[in-house]
Amino acid sequence: MREEIHMSLSGKVAAVTGAAQGIGKAIALRLAKDGADIILLDVKHDILLQTGKEIEALGRKTISLTADISNRDQFHATLAEGAKALGGLDIMVNNAGICQVRQVIDIQPDEFEKIFRINVDGTLWGIQGAAKLFKDKGTKGKIINACSIAGHDAFPLLGAYSATKFAVRALTQAAAKELASSGITVNAYCPGIVGTDMWVSIDKGMAEITGAEIGSTYKKYVDGIALGRVETGDDVAGFVSYLASSDADYMTGQSVMIDGGLVYR
Numbered sequence: 001m002r003e004e005i006h007m008s009l010s011g012k013v014a015a016v017t018g019a020a021q022g023i024g025k026a027i028a029l030r031l032a033k034d035g036a037d038i039i040l041l042d043v044k045h046d047i048l049l050q051t052g053k054e055i056e057a058l059g060r061k062t063i064s065l066t067a068d069i070s071n072r073d074q075f076h077a078t079l080a081e082g083a084k085a086l087g088g089l090d091i092m093v094n095n096a097g098i099c100q101v102r103q104v105i106d107i108q109p110d111e112f113e114k115i116f117r118i119n120v121d122g123t124l125w126g127i128q129g130a131a132k133l134f135k136d137k138g139t140k141g142k143i144i145n146a147c148s149i150a151g152h153d154a155f156p157l158l159g160a161y162s163a164t165k166f167a168v169r170a171l172t173q174a175a176a177k178e179l180a181s182s183g184i185t186v187n188a189y190c191p192g193i194v195g196t197d198m199w200v201s202i203d204k205g206m207a208e209i210t211g212a213e214i215g216s217t218y219k220k221y222v223d224g225i226a227l228g229r230v231e232t233g234d235d236v237a238g239f240v241s242y243l244a245s246s247d248a249d250y251m252t253g254q255s256v257m258i259d260g261g262l263v264y265r
């Protein structure tokens with residue numbers, strides 16, 4: 001019975017952006033354990049190859065491709081290359097993203113543009129690239145975007161970041177409404193405080209601005225989680241596995257909290 005559940009994506013191909021580390025790596029490995037072959041995309045090619053090795057060890061096909069999601073042409077061409085190599089595309093996980101820590105009154109034009117180009121434009125190009133590949137083959141595909149609790153509630157010192165995640169939620173809703181008639185669903189996952197490199201840099205950035213000790217901002221946020229522990233990439237990946245499965249066929253346009261009880265909607 002357990003084996004059946006874990007092979008729910010057998011015969012499917014999934015693409016995951018930001019798959020070199022953190023949440024994206026956990027998602028790629030989980031979807032591979034579910035039976036999918038995986039297109040891995042990231043700017044960090046060397047460590048992406050390690051994710052690829054771990055997926056091959058699970059007996060799945062995989063291809064590791066360097067792509068900057070903020071570059072529309074490059075991203076679309078690379079995604080199409082991956083789909084050609086693995087025989088199609090069924091699931092697109094637009095996971096890659098960056099964070100910045102800054103008071104709203106101090107945000108500079110170049111950094112604001114950069115975070116929007118990666119988190120918002122990159123998600124939009126991923127939706128477009130996947131929708132084209134799905135429509136070309138009549139695939140009733142699934143698009144799954146990385147939002148955040150900060151996409152529902154803006155966080156202090158994370159103003160630009162929060163704005164990008166509100167935008168991801170809006171794109172998720174609009175794309176879901178437009179693509180439903182093609183049988184394509186679009187949803188998003190909203191993690192809370194996940195113990196990845198992103199939070200190491202958020203904690204450091206917050207310490208620089210507030211004078212807090214290194215580690216103390218992270219601890220303060222983790223202490224607020226009802227389930228009493230930091231979130232792992234596997235916690236997020238388990239939910240993405242559901243969103244990628246046929247169990248989620250009747251769900252679209254949703255950006256759902258998976259945060260251990262921190263932001264309630």
Ligand SMILES: NC(=O)C1=CN([C@@H]2O[C@H](COP(=O)(O)OP(=O)(O)OC[C@H]3O[C@@H](n4cnc5c(N)ncnc54)[C@H](O)[C@@H]3O)[C@@H](O)[C@H]2O)C=CC1
Nearest residue numbers: 018020022023043068069096097146148191193194196198
């Ligand atoms: N860590 C956390 O607490 C939370 C993270 N998230 C979101 O989850 C997603 C993954 O976050 P983490 O794994 O924590 O971050 P991370 O910083 O550990 O990993 C992000 C990955 O994305 C890649 N990446 C960054 N810019 C890229 C670009 N332009 N093109 C291609 N790849 C690029 C990086 O190379 C890296 O491998 C992000 O969208 C983030 O906003 C959401 C809520 C909470």
Ligand SMILES: CC(=O)C(C)=O
Nearest residue numbers: 099148149150192193
């Ligand atoms: C990184 C992130 O999304 C939060 C809310 O911590």
